[in-house]
Amino acid sequence: MIKPLKLQKNMMALVMQIQPDGQLRIMSQQNLDQKSLSEEDYELQLDFLQGLGVHVQTAAELIITTGHMSRLLEEEDEFDEDDELIFEPDEKLLELLAARKVLQFKKKLN
Numbered sequence: 001m002i003k004p005l006k007l008q009k010n011m012m013a014l015v016m017q018i019q020p021d022g023q024l025r026i027m028s029q030q031n032l033d034q035k036s037l038s039e040e041d042y043e044l045q046l047d048f049l050q051g052l053g054v055h056v057q058t059a060a061e062l063i064i065t066t067g068h069m070s071r072l073l074e075e076e077d078e079f080d081e082d083d084e085l086i087f088e089p090d091e092k093l094l095e096l097l098a099a100r101k102v103l104q105f106k107k108k109l110n
Contacts, residue, residue, distance in 0.1 A: 007031035012049045014056065024060075028053045 002017050002025060012030040019025055028049050034042050056063065089097075 002027040005029055009033050010036065012045065014049070014052055016056070026053060026056055 002015055004027075005013055005015065007013060007029060009031060010033055012032070013028070015027045015029065017025045017027075030046065030049055032042055032045055037045070
């Protein structure tokens, strides 16, 4: 059994422990202060933590593959966190934006 952590206010944790038989035990924990968060933000954070736990349990192969590729890139020194990505939109995209032919989406889809 994984012992609960002493979390600071508004902290969340996903703890994983490898069992002697090789199985992975996962525990999520939170210490969100409902008084300091809006109801929407509080529920959003709970959903995020719950969803993260579900992804770890159900999409382990995808997570492992992504982690492996990331490690390979770091080893090859092709990935530098200091590098800045610059987005240069295509001319056609700029034309469509100017003509208002591109749909705008909300940041949060709830």
